[in-house]
Amino acid sequence: MSVDAQTREIVAIDRYEQQQLDSMAGVEFYAGILTAGFINAHCHTELAALHGAIPAGCGFAAFGGAVGRLRAALSEQERVRAIREADKTMYDEGVDAVGDIVNDDSSFAVKRESPIRYRSFAEVFGLRTDNEEQCRALLAHPETSLTPHSTYSVQDALFGRVCAELCTAPLSIHFMESEGEGQLFRGEGAMHKWYEEVGFSCDFLHYGSPARRIVASVPSERSVMLVHNCHITQQVIDTILGHFTAPVYWVLCPRSNRYISGIAPQSVELLRRNGCNICIGTDSPASNYSLSMLEELKCFQGVPLEELLRWATCNGADALGYGDTLGEIAVGRKCGLVVISGVDIDSMSLTDRATARRIL
Numbered sequence: 169m170s171v172d173a174q175t176r177e178i179v180a181i182d183r184y185e186q187q188q189l190d191s192m193a194g195v196e197f198y199a200g201i202l203t204a205g206f207i208n209a210h211c212h213t214e215l216a217a218l219h220g221a222i223p224a225g226c227g228f229a230a231f232g233g234a235v236g237r238l239r240a241a242l243s244e245q246e247r248v249r250a251i252r253e254a255d256k257t258m259y260d261e262g263v264d265a266v267g268d269i270v271n272d273d274s275s276f277a278v279k280r281e282s283p284i285r286y287r288s289f290a291e292v293f294g295l296r297t298d299n300e301e302q303c304r305a306l307l308a309h310p311e312t313s314l315t316p317h318s319t320y321s322v323q324d325a326l327f328g329r330v331c332a333e334l335c336t337a338p339l340s341i342h343f344m345e346s347e348g349e350g351q352l353f354r355g356e357g358a359m360h361k362w363y364e365e366v367g368f369s370c371d372f373l374h375y376g377s378p379a380r381r382i383v384a385s386v387p388s389e390r391s392v393m394l395v396h397n398c399h400i401t402q403q404v405i406d407t408i409l410g411h412f413t414a415p416v417y418w419v420l421c422p423r424s425n426r427y428i429s430g431i432a433p434q435s436v437e438l439l440r441r442n443g444c445n446i447c448i449g450t451d452s453p454a455s456n457y458s459l460s461m462l463e464e465l466k467c468f469q470g471v472p473l474e475e476l477l478r479w480a481t482c483n484g485a486d487a488l489g490y491g492d493t494l495g496e497i498a499v500g501r502k503c504g505l506v507v508i509s510g511v512d513i514d515s516m517s518l519t520d521r522a523t524a525r526r527i528l
């Protein structure tokens with residue numbers, strides 16, 4: 169393979185015999201398999217300073233409360249330092265691009281200098297908010313667009329306005345991460361009870377379900393990334409796919425789900441059966457043991473490695489709109505190169521010892 173040193177573009181991919189390689193100077197050999205750089209389709213780098221601060225298994229509602237309390241206690245300096253470390257760790261392990269949720273501007277200084285490409289989603293959040301003005305200020309930063317946080321945390325008019333805004337960027341919506349999200353629309357479950365206790369009222373429950381709210385609010389030609397999908401059913405997939413003409417990307421963050429709620433990625437076979445575009449995200453450093461894409465992939469025992477790598481590379485690149493440059497080792501692309509060692513070559517599966525390292 170030849171790569172233009174300045175632009176990082178792959179200009180040729182060649183095949184060599186062993187004898188030719190032996191006579192060439194400066195050839196490096198690696199044990200393992202080669203892949204294009206990873207695409208972390210869902211992260212919250214701005215929560216990097218909270219890594220390890222919230223205990224695993226605390227549950228969905230407790231986690232949300234803890235994030236709000238803890239992030240307010242951190243200095244700007246602490247936060248930026250942690251974001252810089254998270255960015256470097258992801259790059260070294262082979263991440264080329266990140267779909268990153270932002271609630272403030274603390275991550276942008278690091279992103280500006282980073283070799284990683286970031287698409288930032290300025291997240292509209294809060295049942296007591298009726299406007300997106302604070303988020304709109306973040307749109308001055310590169311490759312940043314508005315998105316609603318979820319179907320349960322934004323009132324109707326604001327949700328509809330953000331979803332329908334003319335914009336070529338996809339939406340990135342937290343979707344059916346907890347069982348309570350669907351139950352809320354039926355007036356039952358943990359989230360409904362919590363909202364009653366704190367006095368939140370919702371003006372969107374008439375849609376009947378998170379999926380129906382999405383199809384009623386997002387134009388069919390706007391691409392959408394649905395993040396988590398822990399509690400989806402065939403009916404949910406049918407409702408979503410029956411509406412959208414633009415691609416829908418189903419982002420799975422299995423280790424975050426395990427960290428927060430102790431649940432396994434149970435929807436993956438359903439998504440595969442339906443031919444859905446699956447992507448992989450690490451979610452926030454506060455809700456994961458690390459930001460390792462490879463560790464996320466190890467959660468999907470039984471899925472062929474080739475398919476897993478598509479989820480972690482080209483599907484994510486397509487979702488973020490970077491499919492023409494990243495996500496695949498091919499002439500004309502500018503992807504990084506990553507060696508995965510610790511692969512069982514006979515079964516083409518990741519062993520527990522598998523590690524990923526960027527070589528370009």
Ligand SMILES: [Zn+2]
Binds near residue numbers: 210211212451452
């Ligand atoms: Zn998230």
